[in-house]
Amino acid sequence: MTRGARDQPVIRSRKVRKILKLEAAAAALEAKVQAAMAATEAKVQPLRARIRVLRDEAKAMEGILTGGQLGELRRARAAP
Numbered sequence: 001m002t003r004g005a006r007d008q009p010v011i012r013s014r015k016v017r018k019i020l021k022l023e024a025a026a027a028a029l030e031a032k033v034q035a036a037m038a039a040t041e042a043k044v045q046p047l048r049a050r051i052r053v054l055r056d057e058a059k060a061m062e063g064i065l066t067g068g069q070l071g072e073l074r075r076a077r078a079a080p
Contacts, residue, residue: 011017
């Protein structure tokens with residue numbers, strides 16, 4: 001059973017009205033943030049996929065290095 005606007009309790013306290021107004025503003029802002037995060041996630045997803053491909057390719061190449069090349073790689077990674 002839904003209640004109409006006339007059935008809503010009258011809020012006389014200024015502080016209660018202010019709290020409700022602040023909560024509504026926070027909820028609206030949170031919805032905007034969630035939408036922005038979803039849009040950003042959609043843009044970032046292809047980049048994450050590319051990162052995985054590059055790392056997989058590097059790992060595959062590392063697996064075929066000789067001992068000397070592995071040492072060279074370790075030294076290069078350790079260098080500042």
